[in-house]
Amino acid sequence: MSEVGSRICVHTGDITKLEVDAIVNAANSSLLGGGGVDGAIHRAAGPELLAECRMLNGCKTGDAKLTNGYGLPARYIIHTVGPVWQGGGKGEAELLASCYRRSLELAAANDCRTVAFPAISTGIYSYPKDEATEIAVATVDAFLDKNTVPETVIFCCFDEQTAELYRQVVAAHRGA
Secondary structure (H helix, E strand, C coil), X not given: CEECCCCEEEEECCHHHCCCCEEEEEECCCCCCCCHHHHHHHHHHCHHHHXXXXXXXXXXXXXXXEEECCCCCCCEEXXXXXXXXXXXCCCHHHHHHHHHHHHHHHHHHCCCCEEEECCCCCCCCCCCXXXXXXXXXXXXXXXXXXXXXXXXXXXXXXXXHHHHHHHHHHHHHHCC
């Protein structure tokens, strides 16, 4: 794991393996599982996660909901629904920033000191990685500047190319 900011780290690997207080799930609005990160989290957490998610009545784009971590090393899962990229003129940037902000608010309210995020909306939802990374880092950075919890945020990237993009954007934000 590479530390690139005072409270922000970038990690390449499987988010379901991280021993943190909370991992963030890039969920769909049903919260009932899907592909990519969402499917991996549901498989790793086990059937109890699906049962709890059924009681949450879904989640709106830009919002977040918290469940237990079940079979994961993480205590909690924060499910957030990112926007589908539609060219950038449909409020996607505001909705994506809201995903990170609402997830951090839930983490803080539940005393989560360490939180790991995937690259929300950059998979099947087709959000351009450069823009999504800038929004993610700027939103997390602004939240951490005003709050003591979480203490550490990890951007968990599926591949090294994405991790390097995050490192560059974090370094630019931190003036490193």
